[in-house]
């Protein structure tokens with residue numbers, strides 16, 4: 001029996017085939033697995049009556065015995081001085097407008113939960129509020145301690161806005177209208193059930209998402225993700241609109257914005273699905289009285305734990321020092337956040353407490 005002669009190119013061909021299969025099996029399925037893990041974080045659970053709820057059920061906000069005196073103290077707060085709010089640095093926006101062109105990754109704290117982020121040639125805002133008071137009746141609502149860190153007219157061109165939920169300190173219609181008028185191209189990304197409110201207010205480029213859903217802008221992907229909170233804007237609309245956190249992912253970088261949230265296992269699930277993150281924004285204020293707040297807001301120690309669960313390389317503290325919303329002393333959240341970060345091994349270098357208006361590269 002004669003031996004069959006193998007073609008000379010066969011070894012090279014086989015080597016190329018094995019290399020291609022190895023690359024494919026490590027890159028492509030990894031990407032697929034990540035997408036499946038993100039999708040598995042949704043959809044958001046609903047009650048029998050169709051209202052949205054949390055993985056842990058509906059958050060309690062304490063009994064009337066806690067809530068009524070709290071609201072009296074809030075009204076009293078209009079006349080009381082509360083020292084200890086953050087300092088403000090003047091930010092004229094010149095660097096940020098110029099930076100839109102080459103896009104050094106930056107984060108700017110405008111105040112409260114409003115961040116301006118630039119990364120990989122996109123510029124976006126989280127929960128933008130420039131109004132003086134987060135309330136339907138602004139003269140009676142909570143006071144703003146510190147002016148926004150940058151004037152709205154000094155902003156660079158905004159590609160998109162992510163909104164976490166409909167509470168007045170996060171969904172501020174006057175600000176959203178101004179942003180939409182300034183740039184009709186700006187996309188407004190909201191959790192389910194919030195688009196109608198924006199459309200009624202002439203903000204037409206609005207897109208709704210459930211938890212686990214995503215959209216893209218060039219090579220950037222924006223993911224709508226779970227949080228543990230609630231929603232309400234009027235007397236009877238409790239939990240009819242969804243709340244969420246958001247992640248923004250480019251081929252080079254990952255950013256996470258938690259919105260308002262209680263501590264929950266979602267952080268470790270999101271960390272497993274998508275982590276590590278180059279930067280996460282965690283809320284550290286509005287945790288007193290505990291009976292009212294603990295199931296829908298984090299205290300500073302929980303915010304540090306959340307950042308660790310998410311696999312944060314850096315964590316920026318938000319949702320404090322801007323509006324008179326809760327009982328804890330104004331200066332307490334950032335002090336406790338830094339102490340907890342140091343104790344936990346997140347480290348002081350990786351835990352950022354900004355002045356309002358401050359910009360840092362990340």
Ligand code: ZN
Nearest residue numbers: 165167229260
């Ligand atoms: Zn809220």
Ligand code: ZN
Nearest residue numbers: 167169170260
């Ligand atoms: Zn809030």
